[in-house]
Amino acid sequence: MNWKNMAAIMAAIYGIMAMLPFFLGKTNFVMHILIMCLIWAVVASCWDLIMGFAGIFSFGQVAFFVIGAYASAIVSNTYHVSPAGAILLAGGFTAAVGILVGLPCLRLKGAYVALVTFAVHMTLEPLLKGDFGRAIGTGGSRGIMAIAPLKLFGVTFSSADPVPFFYLTLIFFIICTLIILFVIKSYWGTAFVALKDSENLAASLGISAFKYKLTVFALTSFITGLAGGFYCHYVGMLSHRLLGVDLFVTLMVMLAIGGIGHYPGAIIGAFITVTLNELLAPLGTYRPLIIGILIILLVLLFPDGIIGLVQKVFTSKADKATKPVY
Amino acid sequence: MYLELIDVLISGLTNGSVYALMAAGLTLVYGVSKAFNFAYGSFFSLGGYIAWMLMAVFGTAKGYFFVFILSVPLLLLIGYGVERIIVSPLRKRQDWEVKVMMVTLGLALLLDNSFQVVFGARMKSLPPIMEGALTINDVIVSYQDMAIFILSIASILCFRWMLNNTRLGMAARAVAQNPAGAQIVGIPQNIIFASTFAVSTAMVGVGGILLSQKYFISPADGWDILVKAWVITAFGGMGSIRGSLYAAFILGMLEACVGWLFGMSWILVANFAVLVTTLAIRPQGLFGKWG
Amino acid sequence: MLRATNLNAYYGEFHVLENVSIEVLKGQVVVMLGPNGHGKSTLLKAICGLAEKVEGKIIYNEKEITVQPAEKLVNQGITYISENRELFPQMTVMENLKLGAYSKNARPHERKNLKKVFRLFPRLKERKRQLASTLSGGEARMLALARGLMSNANFLCVDEPCLGLQPNLRMEVLRIIKEINQQGITILLVEQNIPKITELADQLYVLEEGQVTFQGNKDQALGNTQLKDIFLGM
Numbered sequence: 001m002n003w004k005n006m007a008a009i010m011a012a013i014y015g016i017m018a019m020l021p022f023f024l025g026k027t028n029f030v031m032h033i034l035i036m037c038l039i040w041a042v043v044a045s046c047w048d049l050i051m052g053f054a055g056i057f058s059f060g061q062v063a064f065f066v067i068g069a070y071a072s073a074i075v076s077n078t079y080h081v082s083p084a085g086a087i088l089l090a091g092g093f094t095a096a097v098g099i100l101v102g103l104p105c106l107r108l109k110g111a112y113v114a115l116v117t118f119a120v121h122m123t124l125e126p127l128l129k130g131d132f133g134r135a136i137g138t139g140g141s142r143g144i145m146a147i148a149p150l151k152l153f154g155v156t157f158s159s160a161d162p163v164p165f166f167y168l169t170l171i172f173f174i175i176c177t178l179i180i181l182f183v184i185k186s187y188w189g190t191a192f193v194a195l196k197d198s199e200n201l202a203a204s205l206g207i208s209a210f211k212y213k214l215t216v217f218a219l220t221s222f223i224t225g226l227a228g229g230f231y232c233h234y235v236g237m238l239s240h241r242l243l244g245v246d247l248f249v250t251l252m253v254m255l256a257i258g259g260i261g262h263y264p265g266a267i268i269g270a271f272i273t274v275t276l277n278e279l280l281a282p283l284g285t286y287r288p289l290i291i292g293i294l295i296i297l298l299v300l301l302f303p304d305g306i307i308g309l310v311q312k313v314f315t316s317k318a319d320k321a322t323k324p325v326y
Numbered sequence: 327m328y329l330e331l332i333d334v335l336i337s338g339l340t341n342g343s344v345y346a347l348m349a350a351g352l353t354l355v356y357g358v359s360k361a362f363n364f365a366y367g368s369f370f371s372l373g374g375y376i377a378w379m380l381m382a383v384f385g386t387a388k389g390y391f392f393v394f395i396l397s398v399p400l401l402l403l404i405g406y407g408v409e410r411i412i413v414s415p416l417r418k419r420q421d422w423e424v425k426v427m428m429v430t431l432g433l434a435l436l437l438d439n440s441f442q443v444v445f446g447a448r449m450k451s452l453p454p455i456m457e458g459a460l461t462i463n464d465v466i467v468s469y470q471d472m473a474i475f476i477l478s479i480a481s482i483l484c485f486r487w488m489l490n491n492t493r494l495g496m497a498a499r500a501v502a503q504n505p506a507g508a509q510i511v512g513i514p515q516n517i518i519f520a521s522t523f524a525v526s527t528a529m530v531g532v533g534g535i536l537l538s539q540k541y542f543i544s545p546a547d548g549w550d551i552l553v554k555a556w557v558i559t560a561f562g563g564m565g566s567i568r569g570s571l572y573a574a575f576i577l578g579m580l581e582a583c584v585g586w587l588f589g590m591s592w593i594l595v596a597n598f599a600v601l602v603t604t605l606a607i608r609p610q611g612l613f614g615k616w617g
Numbered sequence: 618m619l620r621a622t623n624l625n626a627y628y629g630e631f632h633v634l635e636n637v638s639i640e641v642l643k644g645q646v647v648v649m650l651g652p653n654g655h656g657k658s659t660l661l662k663a664i665c666g667l668a669e670k671v672e673g674k675i676i677y678n679e680k681e682i683t684v685q686p687a688e689k690l691v692n693q694g695i696t697y698i699s700e701n702r703e704l705f706p707q708m709t710v711m712e713n714l715k716l717g718a719y720s721k722n723a724r725p726h727e728r729k730n731l732k733k734v735f736r737l738f739p740r741l742k743e744r745k746r747q748l749a750s751t752l753s754g755g756e757a758r759m760l761a762l763a764r765g766l767m768s769n770a771n772f773l774c775v776d777e778p779c780l781g782l783q784p785n786l787r788m789e790v791l792r793i794i795k796e797i798n799q800q801g802i803t804i805l806l807v808e809q810n811i812p813k814i815t816e817l818a819d820q821l822y823v824l825e826e827g828q829v830t831f832q833g834n835k836d837q838a839l840g841n842t843q844l845k846d847i848f849l850g851m
Binding site for chain 1: 437
Binding site: 493496499503508509511 | 665667686687688690691692696697698699701703704705706707708712715716717719720764768
């Protein structure tokens with residue numbers, strides 16, 4: 001997608017989002033959904049950057065989110081660091097974990113990266129639940145209760161009054177998505193496209209696959225960690241249930257709806273999925289079942305998601321005007 | 327202490343043999359078609375539930391022979407269908423590998439939650455395949471453990487024989503070694519992809535039947551199995567059945583020891599440590615050819 | 618036996634073959650010459666159902682066979698022998714040959730063809746238990762040819778069988794191809810500047826930039842001075 005369309009879509013998203021509280025600000029429930037939309041849009045964007053653009057099959061995105069959330073909660077609860085500082089520390093810590101995970105596996109072939117990152121995800125749950133977790137303050141299988149709300153410049157951002165928190169999250173969201181957009185459209189993005197096409201060719205052009213992959217891995221881990229921190233101080237409690245397959249696949253539905261590697265798509269996918277998820281909530285056990293079916297159908301029927309669909313409609317119109325070229 | 331250690335070792339051997347079976351199935355399907363199947367673990371639970379259902383419908387009197395006779399073809403059929411319907415259409419697409427991961431992940435979620443809806447969240451248990459135990463000077467080895475061990479080793483040997491001597495097995499190896507060459511000699515790749523997927527489904531399903539009678543069947547058990555099977559495959563070397571065998575026994579033992587010494591919550595951590603160490607030091611695994 | 622009319626083939630956005638028409642009569646050896654990368658291999662692959670995107674019409678034994686997958690064509694006796702050999706490296710020579718007879722049509726004749734192949738290539742018989750990856754370049758080339766013969770083909774598409782071989786081995790390969798032809802198998806052979814190739818050919822084509830630029834029999838080819846200079850190396 002070219003700059004113009006992308007910028008237009010992003011500006012529209014920002015504008016609409018900024019105005020929504022004026023219409024919906026009265027209902028806390030709707031504001032809560034909007035905040036969740038923004039947080040998950042950041043996480044989904046990071047994942048899209050990694051999988052869609054960098055071509056790294058990372059399945060540790062939820063794990064990094066949870067690591068960030070737990071780190072922030074523990075730092076602020078146990079060591080009484082102010083939540084804002086805790087979130088930053090959590091981002092740094094998550095980035096460090098990201099580098100640690102990336103070092104052994106980013107040199108390997110695709111499926112092995114998927115395996116290692118997914119194994120991080122799987123290993124995290126028993127760690128957080130077990131003795132080790134309790135020792136560092138994760139609260140074991142009960143989780144962490146009563147996480148301090150975020151305070152900045154004397155203002156408390158809590159879930160009781162979501163509108164200020166919404167705007168704070170919106171700023172965070174705008175910054176993160178601009179960073180990601182910058183990465184995709186910069187020299188880096190071009191390098192990644194080259195890497196995905198042919199790693200050998202890219203290497204001969206002097207693009208070191210490993211260095212780029214590790215950098216982008218660290219960057220997205222950092223942002224995802226921050227998002228985790230935001231999440232925990234907003235919700236006020238944490239449990240290892242976040243690591244269930246459920247959330248993992250939900251995040252994937254966001255990418256499937258938006259279209260992998262079709263950038264602002266992931267954001268739109270996140271908005272749709274979070275809303276849908278809330279609407280499906282009354283269905284209980286059937287909800288994950290439906291999500292499972294949904295992702296299978298989406299991937300099979302709409303391989304490039306919404307953005308792909310829109311692009312197809314536009315190009316087929318253009319095709320009629322001009323002759324097809326080979 | 328000494329007797330306890332023996333118990334731990336026996337458990338490691340038994341579990342290791344079943345892990346080897348499941349890892350061999352994974353090696354097969356990834357080696358031939360390069361598809362990363364996230365639902366592999368769910369097929370493990372599926373095997374357990376199918377056995378449980380058969381037992382519930384026909385009674386336990388007919389025994390496991392009957393269960394295997396019915397469940398293996400069923401699992402083959404399910405695997406074949408899954409490959410044809412949700413994996414195969416993706417192969418020609420851009421980024422098909424990620425897309426296969428996505429649909430199989432969706433399938434896993436679908437299966438796990440269907441189990442929950444159909445069978446409930448309560449754990450189910452299967453009767454032991456054989457009662458009684460062999461006692462040699464205080465050391466007790468249950469016939470159940472022995473039967474599981476023998477059955478899984480026999481299945482692996484049978485699988486290996488098929489791979490080396492049947493047309494289908496040779497064709498599968500041909501596709502794994504050189505897809506272009508396989509196409510040239512007229513091997514229909516789609517059928518081979520679907521068949522290997524079916525065989526691997528049956529292997530992990532049988533693994534589920536064998537292990538579920540020692541533990542329990544519950545809807546989300548498969549995830550541990552998926553990770554373990556992958557760790558064994560990576561550790562033993564992709565595409566090497568001998569490698570999976572050794573790796574499975576080493577990991578089975580390690581797991582039994584870690585569980586005994588430090589507690590169950592450390593088992594996955596130990597697996598993870600083995601995985602990362604292997605990939606960092608010897609990415610091709612113990613016996614594998616890198617690729 | 619085989620007639621292809623107005624074949625067009627694309628590789629991605631690249632138009633590789635433009636309206637190529639060729640005809641191969643039963644029992645002939647037809648040689649296709651031309652510079653590297655001008656579509657010779659693609660033509661063979663298009664005929665054998667291995668090319669990506671093909672338009673046009675291919676008639677084989679009075680039946681249309683365009684856009685059929687390779688496995689169906691192998692079953693009808695059309696076999697491709699790749700310039701890259703495409704062997705199964707971790708299998709023995711014997712296993713490679715057995716896989717050559719994978720198609721339904723070849724299965725009943727496996728034993729007969731194995732005998733035939735071992736008579737043509739005695740070296741392979743000596744090495745039948747060896748892994749394909751341990752063969753020398755020449756032996757691997759022989760194995761690729763032998764594996765192609767195992768399919769019980771009536772029509773062999775042989776892609777640059779002399780690529781990377783020493784001159785004396787090249788002569789050996791060409792001699793074997795002639796022998797195969799004398800046993801009644803029709804051959805479409807792709808090569809580039811090999812002397813003596815004309816002796817083998819009943820019909821010659823030259824393919825340049827995806828188009829047929831010359832077509833004729835041995836004498837016509839030898840009479841064409843430009844062709845002689847550039848492609849026949851004489």
